[in-house]
Amino acid sequence: MKTSLGPIQYCWSKETVSQFYQQVAESNIPVVYLGETVCSRRRQVKFSDYLALAHMLRDSGKEVILSTLALLEAPSEYTELKKQVNNGEFIIEANDIGAVQAAKEIGLPFVCGPTINNYNLATLNKLHQWGMQRFVMPIELSKTWLSNVIAAEVAANGATLPYEIEVFAHGYLPLAHSARCFTAKQQGLPKDNCQTVCLSHSKGLLAQTQDQQPLLRVNGIQTQSASQIDLSADIAQMQQMGVSYFRVSPSSLKSIEVAENILTKPQLPEPLSCNGYWHQTSGLAQVN
Amino acid sequence: MELLCPAGNLASLKIALNAGADAVYLGLKDDTNARSFAGLNFTPKKLQQAVEYTKKCGKKVFLTINTFPKPGEETRWYQAIDLAAATGVDALIMADISLLDYAHSRYPHLPLHLSVQASATNLGALTLYKEAFNIERAVLPRVLSMKQVRDLSKVTPVDLEVFAFGSLCIMAEGRCHLSSYVTGQSPNTGGSCSPAKHVRWQEDGSNRLTWLNDVLIDKSGIDEQMGYPVVCKGRYTTDENSTASHILEAPTSLNTLSLLPELAKANVVSLKIEGRQRSPAYVEQVTRVWRAAIDSYQSAPEKYQTQQEWNAALNKVSEGQTTTLGAYERTWQ
Numbered sequence: 001m002k003t004s005l006g007p008i009q010y011c012w013s014k015e016t017v018s019q020f021y022q023q024v025a026e027s028n029i030p031v032v033y034l035g036e037t038v039c040s041r042r043r044q045v046k047f048s049d050y051l052a053l054a055h056m057l058r059d060s061g062k063e064v065i066l067s068t069l070a071l072l073e074a075p076s077e078y079t080e081l082k083k084q085v086n087n088g089e090f091i092i093e094a095n096d097i098g099a100v101q102a103a104k105e106i107g108l109p110f111v112c113g114p115t116i117n118n119y120n121l122a123t124l125n126k127l128h129q130w131g132m133q134r135f136v137m138p139i140e141l142s143k144t145w146l147s148n149v150i151a152a153e154v155a156a157n158g159a160t161l162p163y164e165i166e167v168f169a170h171g172y173l174p175l176a177h178s179a180r181c182f183t184a185k186q187q188g189l190p191k192d193n194c195q196t197v198c199l200s201h202s203k204g205l206l207a208q209t210q211d212q213q214p215l216l217r218v219n220g221i222q223t224q225s226a227s228q229i230d231l232s233a234d235i236a237q238m239q240q241m242g243v244s245y246f247r248v249s250p251s252s253l254k255s256i257e258v259a260e261n262i263l264t265k266p267q268l269p270e271p272l273s274c275n276g277y278w279h280q281t282s283g284l285a286q287v288n
Numbered sequence: 289m290e291l292l293c294p295a296g297n298l299a300s301l302k303i304a305l306n307a308g309a310d311a312v313y314l315g316l317k318d319d320t321n322a323r324s325f326a327g328l329n330f331t332p333k334k335l336q337q338a339v340e341y342t343k344k345c346g347k348k349v350f351l352t353i354n355t356f357p358k359p360g361e362e363t364r365w366y367q368a369i370d371l372a373a374a375t376g377v378d379a380l381i382m383a384d385i386s387l388l389d390y391a392h393s394r395y396p397h398l399p400l401h402l403s404v405q406a407s408a409t410n411l412g413a414l415t416l417y418k419e420a421f422n423i424e425r426a427v428l429p430r431v432l433s434m435k436q437v438r439d440l441s442k443v444t445p446v447d448l449e450v451f452a453f454g455s456l457c458i459m460a461e462g463r464c465h466l467s468s469y470v471t472g473q474s475p476n477t478g479g480s481c482s483p484a485k486h487v488r489w490q491e492d493g494s495n496r497l498t499w500l501n502d503v504l505i506d507k508s509g510i511d512e513q514m515g516y517p518v519v520c521k522g523r524y525t526t527d528e529n530s531t532a533s534h535i536l537e538a539p540t541s542l543n544t545l546s547l548l549p550e551l552a553k554a555n556v557v558s559l560k561i562e563g564r565q566r567s568p569a570y571v572e573q574v575t576r577v578w579r580a581a582i583d584s585y586q587s588a589p590e591k592y593q594t595q596q597e598w599n600a601a602l603n604k605v606s607e608g609q610t611t612t613l614g615a616y617e618r619t620w621q
Contacts, residue, residue, distance in 0.1 A: 070460075070463075071409065071431065071460050072409055072410040072412075072413075073409055073410070073431060073432055073433070073436050074436055074439070075410075075411070075436075075439050075440075075443075077410070078410045078411055078412055081412070082412075096407075096409075096410070096412075096413065097406070097407075097408060097412070097413040097416055097417075098408075098409075098410040098411070098412030098413040098416075099412065100412075100416060101412035101413065101415050101416035102412050104416070115463050117356060117383070117384070117385075117406070117407070117462060117463065117476065119356035119357065119358055119384060119476065119477070120356065120357050120358060120359055120362060120384070120386050121359055121386075122362070122385075122386030122389065122390075123356075123384060123385040123386040126385050126386065126389055126420075127385070139465060140465045140468040140469075140474055140476070140477065141358075145358055145359065148358070148359035148360055149359045151359075152359045152360070173465070173469070175464070175465040175466050175469050176459035176460070176463070176464040176465060176466050176520070177431075177459060177460045177463065178431065178458050178459045178460065178536075178615075179430075179431035179432070179433070179458075179614075179615035179620075179621045180458060180536075180537070180615065180620065180621045181621065182535060182536055185535070186526065186528065186529070186535065190618070190619050190621070191618070191621040192618055192621075205526050205527060205528065206526060206527050207524040207525065207526045207535055208524055208525050208526070209503060209504040209505065209522075209524060210504055210506075210507045210523065210524070210525065210532045211504045212525075213503060213504065215470075215503065215519075215524060216466075216519075216524065216535075218526070218535065218536075223459070223466065223520075223536065225469060276472070277468070280472070281472045282468065282469065282470055282471055282472040282501060283465065283468055283469035283470075283472075284469055284470060284503075285472075
């Protein structure tokens with residue numbers, strides 16, 4: 001099993017993003033996903049900038065995959081997506097079925113990201129026919145689900161899945177996407193004049209229940225978990241099951257260090273962590 | 289323009305059809321649909337009765353099979369599709385790729401509507417489902433502005449259906465994990481958002497506490513109007529605001545009566561009323577108003593005006609007794 005570094009889900013300045021990927025280039029992380037997945041209004045880092053970073057990372061020996069938007073609304077966003085898919089060099093992480101279509105049309109292999117609904121073997125196999133070579137397990141599914149899918153394929157074809165498995169295993173979970181920008185709403189701004197206020201929340205804005213339980217993290221149009229998923233205790237089990245990639249979803253420069261070491265050295269537990277989905281219960285639960 | 293109304297049971301179905309629905313949609317009494325609540329939905333025998341009654345009225349009935357089977361569970365969903373085909377429903381409303389594939393390959397003449405749970409918002413997504421499974425229609429998620437609906441309608445390879453009225457889901461449907469994050473069950477996996485068994489209310493002095501699987505999602509006054517408790521409509525504090533507020537959305541319903549002319553001009557083929565979980569009285573009230581509005585528009589499109597009494601009647605049955613245009617209106621976003 002290898003570590004993969006997921007795309008940055010937050011709005012960071014171009015300088016911070018460049019610094020982040022310079023450090024990634026110098027790390028031992030073998031697989032890097034990058035690109036804007038949340039909001040097309042974030043224009044700090046343009047696609048051409050991401051492409052330049054992708055070249056730099058590939059030249060440092062990384063496997064590079066370009067991640068695409070999870071929610072496409074305007075025709076211009078689909079046009080931009082097709083441009084990204086047609087980059088001519090890198091495969092993409094499809095985070096919306098529209099990206100699957102765009103990749104399928106030009107015969108480009110793709111990774112299905114965590115926001116593509118893959119709930120059963122027949123769906124996975126259909127996506128594989130269309131070019132899927134790897135899938136990130138949808139976040140709300142469990143180890144039981146994964147072992148059942150693998151077992152179903154073995155029962156049907158006598159071999160394991162003909163595509164790679166990746167698990168979103170560390171970081172804040174993307175729980176939902178909306179037309180509404182909740183960060184702008186917090187500041188009393190409409191989305192069309194958002195002033196990119198999400199720049200001021202490098203890990204999103206923490207929301208708590210009225211009895212002070214951290215619950216959500218507002219990140220523009222995306223709602224995340226307040227707790228970080230941390231499946232480092234399950235690494236051996238994942239390896240045994242045939243998981244190929246352990247995804248670390250970055251939230252700061254520190255995430256690079258986490259990703260570098262997580263498969264080999266025991267990590268200090270995060271103050272707010274969860275692993276419920278993996279154990280087939282509520283996502284926010286911490287099962288020990 | 290079709291008026292498509294919800295039927296949680298046979299009584300609602302008859303009321304909807306008698307009040308002017310052109311078509312009704314319903315689900316089976318199990319977790320093959322995303323409104324799997326106790327006391328709702330149709331057994332195979334009731335489904336047969338529903339189909340017979342609807343056909344006698346000269347109207348249409350669609351069966352919703354819009355959850356996602358997990359490995360080993362598929363048979364229940366395949367049987368639901370087989371039953372639908374045998375019963376003669378007019379279309380299936382589905383989201384899962386494997387189910388669309390199953391239905392398309394076995395029953396190529398049975399029309400398929402892409403459920404909102406498939407979360408298809410763009411030309412690429414619609415093209416894929418059209419090319420792969422020959423879907424006839426797609427239900428658009430409640431994330432597009434009116435302009436975006438209009439833009440999509442100019443290029444779409446399939447008919448478009450939109451939500452016209454009812455509880456407002458503010459997230460891209462079919463890809464929202466807020467319910468499962470708190471309860472372990474989502475519409476996709478368990479057939480409902482905020483399953484009732486996890487909801488608990490507690491009176492605390494002059495406050496009512498709303499718990500979802502022991503997470504406090506709201507604290508309200510005893511007399512305050514409340515909607516069904518869901519995570520996205522709870523009140524929370526943030527690092528920047530210690531006063532609890534509806535940081536995502538307040539309890540409110542979608543009401544697009546004022547957009548009817550624009551939806552018609554965008555060639556939207558069907559207006560969907562949300563609420564299979566609501567009472568027959570709700571279904572009757574909402575159906576009557578929308579029938580009157582559509583008839584009024586169609587008899588004299590240029591003179592159409594939303595009547596005050598229509599909005600008043602709809603407000604009475606709306607969540608929080610308030611309504612919004614939701615994402616159709618840019619300022620809401």
